[in-house]
Amino acid sequence: MAEISFPLPDLGEGLIEATVLEWLVSPGDQVERNQPLVEVETTKSAVELPSPQAGKVVRIHGGPGDKINVGEPLIVFEVPDNTAGIVGTVPKEEAPKRRVRLSAVLDED
Amino acid sequence: MSNAILESEAAMADGTPRRGVEQLSMQQALNRALDEVLAGNPKTLIFGEDCGRLGGVFRITDGLQAKYGTGRVFDTPLAESGILGMSVGLAMAGFHPIPEVQFDGFAYPAINQIVCQIARMNYRSRGTMPMPITLRVPSFGGIRAPEHHGESLEALFAHVPGLKVVSPSNPHEAYHLLRYAATRPDPVIFMEPKSRYWQKGEVNFDSADPSGSRTGASPTGAKVMREGRHLTLVAWGAMVARCLQVAELAAEDGIDIEVLDLRWLKPIDEAALTASVRKTRRAVVVHEAPLTSGLGAEVAQLITQGCFDTLKAPVERITGFDVPYPSGDLEDEYIPNIDRILFGIQRVLEYRRG
The missing domain is CATH 3.40.50.970 (Thiamin diphosphate (ThDP)-binding fold, Pyr/PP domains)
Structure with a gap:
């Protein structure tokens, strides 16, 4: 298993921090990609942050009311070592299936 | 922990080449x-x-x-x-x-x-x-x-x-x-x-290959991944594993297939290609790229040039289609699957001159 940390992104243009309003997930939760993680408020608006990836939540940083600087850790996920990268999925190794059968008269000339 | 394992980990730490099998x-x-x-x-x-x-x-x-x-x-x-x-x-x-x-x-x-x-x-x-x-x-x-x-x-x-x-x-x-x-x-x-x-x-990891076995380490030319008598499947990259599966399935039907991993696509190992198909007298090339002007055409021509007098059938190509590579699940229809490869093999087996 590997840990992947997701830092607070710049939610506007040139914002430097955000305030945590409410966490929507807890350590131990299994989250899907795009699942809402946390509601934060910036000087521009309050927004829900979607999860950048699937994984198990290991740690969350900051409770309601706490300020987090852009680029500082927001949440840490645990993911299996054999997960795909940012793009695509790991192919499943399946037993080969066939519908076609071969028939041939092989003259050994 | 044995000394052998300690030595192996020491080798890992300083990046020196390994020995043995992992x-x-x-x-x-x-x-x-x-x-x-x-x-x-x-x-x-x-x-x-x-x-x-x-x-x-x-x-x-x-x-x-x-x-x-x-x-x-x-x-x-x-x-x-x-x-x-x-x-x-x-x-x-x-x-x-x-x-x-x-x-x-x-x-x-x-x-x-x-x-x-x-x-x-x-x-x-x-x-x-x-x-x-x-x-x-x-x-x-x-x-x-x-x-x-x-x-x-x-x-x-x-x-x-x-x-x-x-x-x-x-x-x-x-x-x-x-x-x-x-x-x-x-x-x-x-x-x-x-x-x-x-x-x-x-x-x-051992670079020497005294036995000449297919698990050896010679990094040049093509490599026979499975020996067979009736037909040669030529492939590279991800299609080699699929062709090895096809060869297993063909064996159930009594067809003995050789799988040649081309490895080097430029330059192509003509000698290995010709040696394999001279033995089996039939060949199917499999690749994911589109058919037209794909490398399968080059391989088929090299086989034809080197084995024309002994070939039992035209070289068959099983490839992707002449379309942009499709996203998502559609790729299962695009990448040569087991049945498409088996059909290609059947066409070659059935071919009769004249």
């Missing part, structure tokens, strides 16, 4: 090869998008920046023309760059640098400016990715004088072919079959 994924095998190349040649540099801090989107360069520093393993801007253009300058200055283009379809913005500079600088300079560049390209389809992430560019690259092109089919091949490619004085396009990255296999 079970590794292709990712791990490639990572190991890069580690040893970096340790063995201080002129080697690795760079590309996300290659440094992240360790690559497929984890191929994982841990290498921490071990060798940001001066030798580093991230680049999202600009393939810059990645390959910088490689030209570094090669001129005596370095051995191992750049990465993150996905096959991202090589297009760097075609000018690859074709007009990297491939012909040695020729243009009358041999005074060799380009010892190993360009790693995660290639082919099979991982449900979006556009530009599943393409097969081997025919494009193989057509360019001055480039060598190679594709490993399993972790053992990946380790040895990458180590070999990184010692070449010529530019090598190293096409990694991304759908096979996670598949584990036995890697025999």
Whole structure:
């Protein structure tokens, strides 16, 4: 298993921090990609942050009311070592299936 | 812990080549090869998008920046023309760059640098400016990715004088072919079959191959992955594993199939190709790239040239279609599947002259 940390992104243009309003997930939760993680408020608006990836939540940083600087850790996920990268999925190794059968008269000339 | 294991871990720490046999994924095998190349040649540099801090989107360069520093393993801007253009300058200055283009379809913005500079600088300079560049390209389809992430560019690259092109089919091949490619004085396009990255296999680190067995380490030419009598399947990259599955299924029907892993797509090992098909007298070429002007045409012609008098049927090609590579689940219809390959084999078996 590997840990992947997701830092607070710049939610506007040139914002430097955000305030945590409410966490929507807890350590131990299994989250899907795009699942809402946390509601934060910036000087521009309050927004829900979607999860950048699937994984198990290991740690969350900051409770309601706490300020987090852009680029500082927001949440840490645990993911299996054999997960795909940012793009695509790991192919499943399946037993080969066939519908076609071969028939041939092989003259050994 | 035994001394042998301690010695093995010591070898891992300083990047010296291993000995013995290990079970590794292709990712791990490639990572190991890069580690040893970096340790063995201080002129080697690795760079590309996300290659440094992240360790690559497929984890191929994982841990290498921490071990060798940001001066030798580093991230680049999202600009393939810059990645390959910088490689030209570094090669001129005596370095051995191992750049990465993150996905096959991202090589297009760097075609000018690859074709007009990297491939012909040695020729243009009358041999005074060799380009010892190993360009790693995660290639082919099979991982449900979006556009530009599943393409097969081997025919494009193989057509360019001055480039060598190679594709490993399993972790053992990946380790040895990458180590070999990184010692070449010529530019090598190293096409990694991304759908096979996670598949584990036995890697025999011993470079000597006294037995001549197929688990050996000779990094040149094609390789017979399974011997057979009735027909030769020719493939490379991810299609080798599929052809080995097909050969197993064909054996249930009493058809004995030989699988030839071409490995080097430029230059093609004509002697191995001809030797195999002279024995089996029938051949089917399998690739993911579109049919028209695909490398299968070149392979079929080489077989026809070398085996015309003994061939029992025209060489069959089982390939992708002449369409842009499809996204998502549609790729199952595009990539040659087991039934399409079996149909091709059946057509060849049924063929009668006159």
